[in-house]
Amino acid sequence: MTRNDEIRYIEVDAGPRRFARGWHCLGLARDLADGKPHQVAAFGQKLVVFAGADGGLNVLDAYCRHMGGDLSQGEVKGDEIACPFHDWRWGGDGRCKKIPYARRVPLRARTAAWPTMVQDGMLFVWNDPEGNAPPADVTIPRIPQVDDDRWTDWIWYETVIEGANCREIVDNVVDMAHFFYIHYSFPTYFKNVFEGTSAYQYMNGDGREDVRPATPSKNNPAVLGTTSVAAYHGPSFMIDEVTYHYEDLDVDTILINCHYPIDENSFVLQYGIIVEKKDGISDEDAELMAAKTGKFIKYGFEQDVAIWKSKARIDNPLLCEEDGPVYQLRRWYQQFYVDADAVTPEMTDRFEFEIDTTRPNEAWRAEVEQNLAARHG
Amino acid sequence: MIEPRPDVRLEDAPMQPVDCPSCGAQVTARKSSWDQTTVQWTSPALAQCLERRRAVEESDRPNRRAFPGCPALREAVREAAVRGILDVQSGEPLKTNPAQEAHP
Numbered sequence: 257m258t259r260n261d262e263i264r265y266i267e268v269d270a271g272p273r274r275f276a277r278g279w280h281c282l283g284l285a286r287d288l289a290d291g292k293p294h295q296v297a298a299f300g301q302k303l304v305v306f307a308g309a310d311g312g313l314n315v316l317d318a319y320c321r322h323m324g325g326d327l328s329q330g331e332v333k334g335d336e337i338a339c340p341f342h343d344w345r346w347g348g349d350g351r352c353k354k355i356p357y358a359r360r361v362p363l364r365a366r367t368a369a370w371p372t373m374v375q376d377g378m379l380f381v382w383n384d385p386e387g388n389a390p391p392a393d394v395t396i397p398r399i400p401q402v403d404d405d406r407w408t409d410w411i412w413y414e415t416v417i418e419g420a421n422c423r424e425i426v427d428n429v430v431d432m433a434h435f436f437y438i439h440y441s442f443p444t445y446f447k448n449v450f451e452g453t454s455a456y457q458y459m460n461g462d463g464r465e466d467v468r469p470a471t472p473s474k475n476n477p478a479v480l481g482t483t484s485v486a487a488y489h490g491p492s493f494m495i496d497e498v499t500y501h502y503e504d505l506d507v508d509t510i511l512i513n514c515h516y517p518i519d520e521n522s523f524v525l526q527y528g529i530i531v532e533k534k535d536g537i538s539d540e541d542a543e544l545m546a547a548k549t550g551k552f553i554k555y556g557f558e559q560d561v562a563i564w565k566s567k568a569r570i571d572n573p574l575l576c577e578e579d580g581p582v583y584q585l586r587r588w589y590q591q592f593y594v595d596a597d598a599v600t601p602e603m604t605d606r607f608e609f610e611i612d613t614t615r616p617n618e619a620w621r622a623e624v625e626q627n628l629a630a631r632h633g
Numbered sequence: 634m635i636e637p638r639p640d641v642r643l644e645d646a647p648m649q650p651v652d653c654p655s656c657g658a659q660v661t662a663r664k665s666s667w668d669q670t671t672v673q674w675t676s677p678a679l680a681q682c683l684e685r686r687r688a689v690e691e692s693d694r695p696n697r698r699a700f701p702g703c704p705a706l707r708e709a710v711r712e713a714a715v716r717g718i719l720d721v722q723s724g725e726p727l728k729t730n731p732a733q734e735a736h737p
């Protein structure tokens with residue numbers, strides 16, 4: 257085919273050849289601290305996660321420095337992980353502590369240990385291609401609601417996404433229109449703010465009458481609307497505070513949407529949810545609500561995944577004025593892929609973008625009407 | 634390193650400077666319509682913002698501890714658009730107050 261100047265072509269820059277600098281959540285500590293080694297494929301490597309007898313969670317490179325045994329197939333012995341091949345014992349600090357059949361441990365018997373942090377029930381690992389320790393001011397905000405009896409426990413999902421770079425999911429934070437078409441919501445207010453290592457999304461939405469239960473009941477009440485404040489704190493960990501507005505009450509939820517890259521073309525997506533047990537709602541109902549919301553979100557992500565699997569990577573998206581700040585988001589996101597001293601002010605300076613939802617809302621209202629007419633027709 | 638690409642929408646209508654009358658902060662802004670607003674801050678501008686210096690209200694909510702934005706600057710951007718100093722791309726007339734429409 258000859259190149260036609262009238263046609264817009266999709267452009268693809270070379271994908272990142274490294275993985276984002278920052279804290280990445282690997283999952284719930286309660287699932288990983290069961291005394292067994294857990295294999296985690298992340299950042300183009302194989303890692304082993306294990307809790308020693310002291311209860312502390314550790315993350316090491318999975319390959320034993322002796323003869324390359326896979327530590328994730330080994331066993332936790334005391335505070336150490338024992339290699340399945342010749343039983344060398346590796347501590348959480350990456351040092352070989354003991355070789356049961358040897359008089360002494362050789363010099364430089366040290367493997368890669370990753371900085372970890374357990375916070376609000378989640379295990380985080382620090383990835384830094386330059387090998388630096390996490391700076392004290394690069395943190396994940398505390399979520400005190402996790403320890404609060406008036407909130408449910410985590411409901412947690414994990415899914416592997418093949419055939420897509422994790423930038424696709426990060427793009428979602430500015431993509432207002434996809435929330436209507438992919439997630440069955442109806443955004444009426446949408447604003448993004450990027451500053452430093454955080455990227456915020458303020459979104460209010462109306463309930464969709466065309467996806468609501470035809471006859472709402474006590475167990476299946478109609479959502480009249482939602483108020484949401486979501487933010488990426490660093491490259492991969494998003495907290496989303498969503499209030500669901502019902503006829504006679506508001507229900508507060510906190511969602512986590514986080515991921516870690518397996519390699520350049522696949523990633524693990526995890527999401528969790530806790531729900532406030534409002535007065536007048538039984539614990540049981542709150543748990544049910546959490547489970548139901550979790551299912552709804554799971555469904556939403558499945559829809560995203562279907563898109564990601566077949567879409568093209570595109571570095572020159574053609575945007576209309578009703579789209580969000582995709583380019584500026586990617587500019588912000590790039591700070592995690594360059595050396596710390598190569599981060600420029602334009603990547604981190606405060607940026608605000610509020611969408612005019614007038615025209616989208618007109619179009620969507622008409623579409624909802626059509627759907628309802630078709631349902632009743 | 635791959636340079637971040639500029640927003641394609643800025644090709645025909647770039648960001649324009651706006652000053653905040655209460656603190657003197659200089660930002661750049663863009664409006665595609667009366668209800669769409671883009672604001673690009675710099676760190677000197679943010680350091681100058683009076684609202685920014687005020688402590689954000691305490692909150693036990695993880696996402697509510699961030700600076701929500703400066704109302705004075707918001708007003709300044711709108712004012713610049715009304716006065717024609719800042720372009721509004723849509724070319725639509727300024728929406729009148731519905732209350733005024735009812736009582737012309």
Ligand code: FES
Nearest residue numbers: 320323325339342
């Ligand atoms: S390879 Fe691990 S102990 Fe020998």
Ligand SMILES: [Fe+2]
Nearest residue numbers: 428434438560
């Ligand atoms: Fe999505």
